[in-house]
Amino acid sequence: MRIEEMKRESEMLYAGHNACPGCGAALSVRFLTRALGSNIALVLTASCWSIIAGMPPLTALKCPILHCPFPSAGSVGSGVRRGLDAKGKHDTTVVVLAGDGGTFDIGLQALSGAAQRNEDYIFVCYDNEAYMNTGMQTSSATPFGARTNTAPYPLFKEGQKKDIMQIMAAHSIPYAATATVAFPEDLENKLKKAQEIKGFRFIHILSPCPPGWGTESGDTIHLSRLAVSTGFFPLYEIINGVSWKMTCMPEGKRVPLKEYLMGQRRFKQMEDIRIDALQEEVDHDWEMLMEKIGSSQPLK
Amino acid sequence: MAFEIMSGSQAAAVAVQRTGIDLVVAYPITPQTAIVETLANFDARGELGGEFVSVESEYAALACCYGAAAAGARVFTATASHGLAYMHEVIHWCSGARVPVVMANVNRTIGAPWCLDPDQGDSLSQRDTGWMQIYCSGAQEVLDTVMQAYLLSEELLLPCMVVFDGFYISHTYEAVDVPDEDSARAFIGPPSFEAQVKPGSPANLHGLTTGDNQVKLIRNRHEAMLRAPDLFKTINSKFAETFGRSYGVIDSVIPPGAKTVILAAGATAETVRWSLPKLDNTGFIQLRMFRPFPREEICSVLETHGVEKVVVIDRNCSTGMGGIFAQELRSAVYDLNNPPAVQDIILAGGIDLTFEMLESIIKEDKYQGQVEQIWGVDLK
Numbered sequence: 001m002r003i004e005e006m007k008r009e010s011e012m013l014y015a016g017h018n019a020c021p022g023c024g025a026a027l028s029v030r031f032l033t034r035a036l037g038s039n040i041a042l043v044l045t046a047s048c049w050s051i052i053a054g055m056p057p058l059t060a061l062k063c064p065i066l067h068c069p070f071p072s073a074g075s076v077g078s079g080v081r082r083g084l085d086a087k088g089k090h091d092t093t094v095v096v097l098a099g100d101g102g103t104f105d106i107g108l109q110a111l112s113g114a115a116q117r118n119e120d121y122i123f124v125c126y127d128n129e130a131y132m133n134t135g136m137q138t139s140s141a142t143p144f145g146a147r148t149n150t151a152p153y154p155l156f157k158e159g160q161k162k163d164i165m166q167i168m169a170a171h172s173i174p175y176a177a178t179a180t181v182a183f184p185e186d187l188e189n190k191l192k193k194a195q196e197i198k199g200f201r202f203i204h205i206l207s208p209c210p211p212g213w214g215t216e217s218g219d220t221i222h223l224s225r226l227a228v229s230t231g232f233f234p235l236y237e238i239i240n241g242v243s244w245k246m247t248c249m250p251e252g253k254r255v256p257l258k259e260y261l262m263g264q265r266r267f268k269q270m271e272d273i274r275i276d277a278l279q280e281e282v283d284h285d286w287e288m289l290m291e292k293i294g295s296s297q298p299l300k
Numbered sequence: 301m302a303f304e305i306m307s308g309s310q311a312a313a314v315a316v317q318r319t320g321i322d323l324v325v326a327y328p329i330t331p332q333t334a335i336v337e338t339l340a341n342f343d344a345r346g347e348l349g350g351e352f353v354s355v356e357s358e359y360a361a362l363a364c365c366y367g368a369a370a371a372g373a374r375v376f377t378a379t380a381s382h383g384l385a386y387m388h389e390v391i392h393w394c395s396g397a398r399v400p401v402v403m404a405n406v407n408r409t410i411g412a413p414w415c416l417d418p419d420q421g422d423s424l425s426q427r428d429t430g431w432m433q434i435y436c437s438g439a440q441e442v443l444d445t446v447m448q449a450y451l452l453s454e455e456l457l458l459p460c461m462v463v464f465d466g467f468y469i470s471h472t473y474e475a476v477d478v479p480d481e482d483s484a485r486a487f488i489g490p491p492s493f494e495a496q497v498k499p500g501s502p503a504n505l506h507g508l509t510t511g512d513n514q515v516k517l518i519r520n521r522h523e524a525m526l527r528a529p530d531l532f533k534t535i536n537s538k539f540a541e542t543f544g545r546s547y548g549v550i551d552s553v554i555p556p557g558a559k560t561v562i563l564a565a566g567a568t569a570e571t572v573r574w575s576l577p578k579l580d581n582t583g584f585i586q587l588r589m590f591r592p593f594p595r596e597e598i599c600s601v602l603e604t605h606g607v608e609k610v611v612v613i614d615r616n617c618s619t620g621m622g623g624i625f626a627q628e629l630r631s632a633v634y635d636l637n638n639p640p641a642v643q644d645i646i647l648a649g650g651i652d653l654t655f656e657m658l659e660s661i662i663k664e665d666k667y668q669g670q671v672e673q674i675w676g677v678d679l680k
Contacts, residue, residue, distance in 0.1 A: 055510070060504075062502045064496075064503045065503065069389050082323050082367075084371045109357065
């Protein structure tokens with residue numbers, strides 16, 4: 001898809017929103033609203049998007065946005081869905097939007113509860129891999145080796161990034177998928193597919209953050225593409241927690257991870273030994289993913 | 301109209317069913333469980349009239365109520381003690397967002413250590429959250445108040461907590477006059493408030509604002525809550541016409557010439573009420589509405605009767621200060637020309653109030669004069 005081919009009239013994100021230049025989270029929501037259409041209600045938890053949405057009565061989006069406390073996104077989404085149903089508004093798509101903090105960390109309990117109940121809405125996590133709204137502090141979505149303001153040099157983020165997709169798959173939800181803004185067609189297709197499915201749907205979007213990651217605002221798409229071609233952030237979908245399928249396979253051999261890490265300030269002082277360790281982790285996760293995909297029977 | 305034998309918890313649940321709700325969100329905690337179980341039984345029999353959902357925590361329960369009420373639905377949840385404390389952030393959020401949520405709280409001590417007895421510190425810890433709070437002294441009152449809470453809450457767009465003591469009310473069976481479904485629903489009517497989340501209408505609901513705007517919202521909320529006592533009176537006079545009973549924001553019994561009055565909220569109010577004939581020359585005020593605080597109504601009663609001393613029953617204690625109802629009363633009467641002395645009886649930990657305790661407070665010399673604080677354990 002080329003930029004000029006995008007139909008802007010269906011977009012619900014107004015120009016003049018409060019996102020930083022090159023923000024992956026703003027782009028994610030722009031594509032999201034293009035895919036889902038105008039009959040949506042958005043539940044928004046504390047995150048960069050609390051700022052991007054603007055200061056009421058101003059708003060950055062042409063749909064209702066209901067802000068909610070940080071840990072509550074999964075539960076408030078359940079309430080809005082059930083409340084709209086009680087009012088006969090079954091055809092409105094409810095979307096819960098949370099950052100990685102509101103999904104992987106403080107929001108995990110509510111997310112798990114809603115997923116287990118198979119609540120009928122789409123939970124979208126835009127993952128910029130740290131608490132960016134508060135100024136780049138470590139979250140459990142921060143990759144191994146990254147430096148943050150709560151893990152400054154010579155410290156670094158220890159432990160792996162939490163595998164949220166496996167957690168969601170373990171809930172046997174009808175649909176879960178990863179996406180990035182570098183592949184807008186793939187992202188929009190997944191949202192459209194999710195919209196047609198009833199029950200709990202989870203979309204995990206890698207959303208580069210230029211000020212947090214220490215990158216140029218023009219690099220967001222390039223970096224998102226590298227995250228996919230290195231295998232750091234594979235694009236796939238999971239049906240009912242069991243049927244795993246790649247949707248965008250990197251062409252040829254995977255690009256070495258170092259190319260993705262280079263040029264990001266958060267990995268700038270990362271020692272080779274740790275880069276190797278992270279490469280090993282990515283290789284291992286890739287093999288595990290391929291195994292799952294290989295052993296998955298396509299569902300009817 | 302028919303009398304049924306039921307517990308306070310069952311009365312709360314029956315009130316919700318009679319009111320007619322869209323959504324009950326449930327999470328169990330002792331001593332509240334009978335409320336959600338009774339509602340689940342209504343659901344199992346197809347008689348609930350709305351949805352019933354069990355969630356993974358009290359926090360989730362109230363957050364789910366928030367979302368549903370923002371979408372225009374009539375909701376209910378119930379909790380106690382640690383559950384209420386766990387909800388704290390969402391309790392604030394609901395009143396700030398002006399959603400009409402009705403919640404029952406069954407008083408229970410907050411740990412550590414674990415304790416099930418009915419200390420009121422759980423609900424009183426939520427005093428400043430912007431919720432209305434009404435304390436009930438028996439199962440009939442619980443049933444009637446839960447129904448009335450919907451009218452208060454939906455008119456003022458403020459959440460309302462209906463509070464009663466664990467075990468003494470939640471688990472005690474009484475004869476309750478239960479309105480039939482048709483007359484209850486005709487009295488309450490369908491939800492009258494407007495949905496905030498309206499598909500197709502862009503709105504940035506409860507997003508970031510400035511202190512300059514926030515102060516206006518806080519003032520609006522405060523002024524809305526100050527309307528509650530008058531609205532409560534109106535609701536109760538209509539309630540009396542339909543069901544033959546009514547309640548005040550306070551209820552008082554002051555015998556002629558009584559200069560000492562006992563003030564109590566919740567189950568202890570019932571103990572005081574029944575002890576009164578044996579306590580010479582003593583009056584009684586039941587504090588039913590705690591937020592907003594019925595300052596005007598209390599002061600009027602105290603002034604009219606020239607009350608010289610108020611003995612306050614506090615089944616709670618704000619550590620470092622004392623009983624919370626007593627503090628509130630001292631503040632309320634401060635501007636009176638002849639403010640009464642306030643004596644605070646602390647039953648923290650949820651300990652029981654007996655007739656013998658009341659008798660010694662009223663009659664023994666050592667408790668007369670300037671004794672501001674008495675620990676209930678010293679009276680036993």
